Amino acid sequence: MFGSSRRRMVGCLALIPAVTLAAVACSPAAATAPSPASIDPVAGIVVGDGAVDIQLWSDPSCPHCMSLDAAVGDDLAAFVADGTATWTLHPMTYVSAKRGDTTDYSTRAAALLLGAAAAGEDDALLPLYALIQRNQVTADHSPSDEELLGFATTAGAASDLSTAIADYASLASAANDAWLGAPIPGTDQVVDHVPLLVIDGTVFEVREDGTDAARFAAAVAEAAAE
Template sequence: MTVTAMLATGAALAGCSTTPAPQASDTSPSVSAAGLISPQNADDFGLPAGDGAVRIELWTDLSCPYCQKLEAATGDMISDAVAAGRATLVIHPMNFVSAKHGDQTDWSTRAANALAAVSDAGENDRLPALYALLQEHQTLADGSSHPSDDDLRGFIREAGVTADLTNAVTTRPFAGWVSASNDHWMGSTIAGTSQVVQGVPILVIDGRVVDLSATDAIDQVRAAIGG
């Protein structure tokens, strides 16, 4: 089965879902406002990469297999659009799937913390490459993939990040921010749309929610971002 066909099963958007939590406050996380450490260069509860005119927003969990399939199908074209200056990618990390899958390593939070640390280090241009690696190497319930912190540091280096994030991987300073992002979005309606965040992945391009269950979903993404 092709990746497109797997996304078109009708379950993609709700493939990793949970009961929505009460809608959270719109207050952004900060040391003073919420007692949390917010990564530098974050865009509210999002991690931006690029500065292109096309705005691509992705709600995702790094333990969600449907998010992994979406990255495999669209990651290269989105990364290329960001690198070419056509698009801005904003990653909104969630972290509910690890617990749902019984993952004792909490990969959802550990991996999203790494993304936040890269943003905090001012290397947002490396976020698409790191995101792809983190999705590729998800922790799996059968134990066939079980990335350690050393592996995570290796993925960061492989993505071309030059900052030393050894301590950030170990201490996870942005774990609270990742959880706050999850709680903020779960059960909330994405501004300008009727889409309620009840699961992942959700992909919004220039304010339009992409129907990932459509057979031409990948073609829609390609047309929306150009190139």
């Protein structure tokens, strides 16, 4: 969250002021990430500083979320990189249990994303999210904590994230509980499923019929032109 591309964790949808990661993200002198207990659980992970607001509620164990990322992930990364859009990820964690996953992949992966964001690993967040989606639990394998940390390294994270999964698991669960069943401000949509994608206040219809990529690009272009 931060960058040239300013990336930070902020409560952009929160209705009350909250402690954010902006000061840590922007200060070269910051030595440690903020305590998870000081972070607003509804804030999300914010990447970029473009005018088009893209909000995503997604779960690391949701196959439809994986399909959506495969369809629009590259375009999303490009829109963030060129300054068109700001992406806010709200990682949810309830799908692991729903699918009978006893390894709690959703919470572990969401915690790693939150920890990487808190550590200021701005450039690694989008590729890390993509790797997490691409390597979901199968009948034969669930990525271990060590493998998840390997994804972070592959994504370009240089910080020591060895304790991030344990440190940020409670925040990941709190964020899930805060959003599940809650209305998305400015829309008529309640967070009752994933993926949920909102572009400049308009809920994007995820169809998985081969049209998502083109319609996503068109929706962002339209929003940018307004």
